[in-house]
Amino acid sequence: MKVLLLGNSSLARRRVLPALARLGVRDIDVASVSRSADVALPPGAAGRCYDDYRAALARSDAALVYVSTINSTHEELAERALQRGFHVVVDKPACLSAEASRRLVRLARKQGRCLAEATVYGYHPLYREVRRIFGDTGRSPTRLTATFSFPPLPADNYRYRAALGGGSLLDLGPYAVTLGRLFFASAAPESIACRVVERAGEVESSFSVLMTFPGGRSMVGHYGMTTGYQNRLEVLGPDVVVTIDRAFSPPADQPIQLGVSERNHRRTVDVSTADSFAEFFRSVFEAIARGEHEEFARDLLADAILLDELRRAAL
Template sequence: MRLLVCGGSDIFARRVLPGLPGLGVTALDVASRSGRRMEGPPGLLLRFWDDPEAALAASDADAVYVTTENSRHATLALAALASGRHVIVDKPAFLDLASAERACDLAAKKNRVLAEATVWAEHPRVAGLIQAFADRDTAPARIVATFSFPPLPPENFRHRPELGGGALFDLGPYAVSPGRVLFDTEPEEVVCRITSRGPAVETAFTCLLVYPGGRSLAGTFGFDTGYVNRLDVLGPGLAASMDRAFTPPPGAALPLSCNTPRGVRCVDFEPADAFARFFARAFAAMERGDGDAFIATLLADARTLARLRSSAG
């Protein structure tokens, strides 16, 4: 399989590139306006381009991974789909609901996979969390999500609104996806307030999402505090907690803390690579020609993110 990568992001270089040969990728085209060159793992054939649009026209890749600034996702994803390729897009895949709907409609018409790379739930610890509730014959009812970290450098694109910057776009996918994963539905009510602003974009927000049956998610997200990355999930008879919930490191065992009336029990999960598991699932869907689940997931998160932004004003 040949993969075309549009963009030269750090997340691609650090978390995706090293694992591609193990996922069946034998050749790679990397197209970045920055001219970035990187070394690939042994056995992976690399070609470099300075213009993603030119690479889309000339590359014979089977699939495209878009990992540019947020503002360029829609144009590149739509062009890749129009050319008949499968597409994976970094989160947030699209900056408005209309673009997401247009891309999903095109992917469905062409029978192509269109997947948003919000990968945290691929880690086996999340399946272990769901199973912990099932083992007690109960289900999650409340989610408390916190993902906040120190200020980003001033030159980071997340400070630039014309590039799709701001905390709502950067961290919004982590606010809208836990309810989808753990409640398997979209919220009935969405409330969001900006709690911190920089010179050009919002740098923090807090939100409340209310789901059918009285279930809820309360969240705090931003890049203006000390580091915290945590998910607490509460239900009848069980309260479960995960640190490093949204960016699970691939090389470390991670604990799941379960607090029950009988006491606290910690379960350690072996190291796992959420990015590799996500790409493996997407590549398998491409082989089957079945992208319906990925399209449904992308649209559900896009709808909720649009409501989050609308509430924030």
Template sequence: MRVLILGNSSIAQKRMIPALEMIPAIDGIEVASRSSSGTTYADYKTAIEASSAELVYVSLANSDHAYWARRALESGKHVIVDKPAVLNAEDAEALAELSCERGLCLAEATAYAAHPQIQKIAQLFAAAQCRPTRINAMFSFPPLPLDNFRYRRANGGGAIYDLGPYAVSPGRLFFGAEPIDVQCRVLSTGGEDGVPTAFSVMLEYPEGRSLVGNFGFDTAYCNRLSIFGSDLGIDVDRVFTTPENFANELRVSAPTGNSIEPVPAHDCFKLFVMDVMTKIESQDLDGLRADLLADARAIDSLRAAAERD
């Protein structure tokens, strides 16, 4: 399978391209960029029309994701979109409908979910015959350079769009449900457009489950997830952006005592793409669309709640 990358973004350079190069079934990688020299194409439209790639990875400014994902789907190519895949649930529904009509993949690159540490957490809860009921999450880092597109409203900037996927996806992963009540408060704003640079959330899920969290780009670095049930608690750091060469660990609290569960190093981007390729081959694509739609709806609810506050 050949892959066309739209946008020579930092995440494409640091994580996606190295991951693709490690997958034997990937026999070609092309990059289209309007701002970087030395890429295969200098224009996205030309790239989509001229490339023989079967799979397109869209990694542009947030506001450009839906348009170019649609163009790629219309050209008959499978699509992975960097997060946030879209800026509203309406666009998500339109893209999902198109991909379903064409029998094509539409997936959001929530790559951290493919790391074995996520499956390991679920396995530990299952082994303890305990279900997760509470999640505490924090993903925050220092301010970005002021010319970063994340400070520009027209480019889909702001922390709710950029970090919203990390706020809503843990509930989908560990509770298997969408939130039934959403509270979101903007804690700080920045840049010339005054976009949200930090926010807190409280998400309620069916059967009394909940997630609380803080997200933003206005603090020292913190990347942590804590998951609790009646008889088990698990803490993990660097969960959302675990480096491919980093052996992580799960800190486990149980009635019998505390322990450390090691997690070997894995490249979650490689594992994510390999999973997508397997599902393309088997035409098992509904789950990928459903995950994208669920997170888009939840982020819409975050924005609406923040505007009400």
């Protein structure tokens, strides 16, 4: 499947293009308004480079568009791509509001096209392994404890600009709102408590959240752009605890080791090397080939609604 990449972002260069190459995608067009001269396709790949997004959408013969631009432009570019008949994948957050996400989902359904948000960490096989560990014990997770925080970014980074869709709630909130879908069978939270911990000028730079779910389950998380690097998830249940390092951005070139404590007996479980972006794209391509991609739109909209609720709860 030929892909048109809108935006030559760091994420696109580091993770998206290598993942497409792993899947054997060789036809890739790239549009970049600021870094068109720096476009470097993977070895063996070929395609056109554009310095204008509209021109790329008008001229490219790709089947799927991947939007990897600043957050505030996602909605407009995804809408244009859908209107022109492309399947569309958008970096998280797909839109800046649930209402915008509803509009895009309606358009995708009308056009009969796939619309997916690239919150990809849950596609790594480590998450299947965690669920298997709990399943083998006859238990289910009841508590989730997450930390995803990193040092401050350069002052000119768009994440410090509210008008560009910056702030930790939009940037890191998608990792918080997807955990219930992964471990609590898509149950909606019964309550959300969120506190902004620090601010950086016009945006919030860190927040903490507590969500409670039906059946006495809960999730607590700390997210931000203000601390030493931490990327960790603990999944707890009766008699079982699984600890995951690099939980939200598993490396594509290294195996993952899970720490498992079962009735106070500790062991490790190795998960083979995998690329979460490649696994995500594989799922998207297969769904498109089957003509069965509604699940992606449904997840995008559910996550957008919950992200809106998280932002409204923030104090």
